[in-house]
Structure formats: C-alpha cells, structure tokens
Amino acid sequence: MSKERDYYFEQYQDRKMKKWAGFYLSEHTAMIEKEKKRQPTKKKTQMSWIEIDAVLAQAFQNQVEVMIQKEELDCEGNYGADIVGMIQGHDELGIYVDGHKIGYDEIRHVQFR
Template identity: 90%
Template sequence: MSKERDYYFEQYQDRKMKKWAGFYLSEHTAIIEQEKKRQPAEKKIQMSWTEIDEVLAQAFQNQVEVRIQKEELDCEGHYGADIIGRIQGHDELGIFVGGHKIGYDEIRHVQLY
C-alpha cells in the first residue's frame, strides 16, 4: 500500500491557484453586488402634481404596482431606493404602498411598474 501511496504523491501535480478560482469568483461577485446596492439611485424627472395624480389614479383603479421616488436625499445628497408595490389605500395626506406611508408632497416621480 505504501508503494501505491508513494506513486500517487510522485504523480500528483498541484493546480495551485486554479483550485481557488471558484472562491475568488464568488467573492468578486458578492463585492460587485454590494457595490450595485451602494450606487445612488438615479435622479428622475420632477413630475407635476397633475401627472402624479393621473398615474396614481390609474394604478389604484387597475391594481397595478407603482414605483415611487421620494423627494428625499440622504446625507450624501443621493436619492434613496424606489418604493415598489401596490397602492393599499390612501387618505387626505398620502398613500400606503408596500407597508410605507408616502405623503403626496413627498412624491418626486411615480410610474407604473
């Protein structure tokens, strides 16, 4: 048995970095995904109240999801991620979308999703 074992180690060639390539790839992919999340949301055009009202009415009547960008900047001056969901209800101050209450005056841009 020792001859077989010795033969194995004599013939064995280490693949060196090739065997670690999969780990680097998955790490690299994870870093890229984190960077995508950190990228600021694009600044969308400011819609008029009439345009916002039309899109919200259409979405509410047809039970279609909306994508809303709030008029809110973080400490670095970037817009936050869009809020996506169906309009669950509304009152005189705002709408309820995806568990969030959004005031009408906070909406910068809205589109059907």
C-alpha cells in the first residue's frame, strides 16, 4: 500500500448509521408514518345469518350503500377496513360489492351506510 492510502485509513472515522439515513425515499417515510397512524378497525358484533340476509335483501332492493366487515384477520389479529359500496349482484355463493366478491360465509357484520 502507498503511504497516502495508509494515511487515509488511519484518519477515516466511520459515521455508522448516519451515512445510511439519507437513503430513505419520501414514499417510504410517508408509508411508515401512515402505518404508525393507522388505527385498527374495531371488532363489530357477529350477526346471525338471518340478520345479514335481511339487511342485504333490503339494501339490494332499495339500492342503499352497505358497510361490510369480513370475518378475516390480518397477521396482527386486526379486522380489515370495511368494504363500502352498492350491492351490484349476487349468486348462490356470495354478493358483489363494488367489484369485490364476498362470500356469504365471510360476512361478519353488515349495515347500511
């Protein structure tokens, strides 16, 4: 090694994590802040199939928006955001709400918006 190179490494002080702090993109930091602020969706009461069917039938006939909580938990044990919209159709397995197919057995709670 040359003397100049030896001198450089003798004088160099690593800044550790400080040197990596500038590599976060604004999209990453915005996403991290959004996740910190996100409140988990509250668990709504489990409705019976008779109650669910009555609300869905009335909403479909009167073209009223519904809010549906699915019986589905994320990896942290929280319920996802409600699916909100008009019932566009149905079949023997489920309903269609704003492009989402929701099986009848997936519905935990439904209410008018």
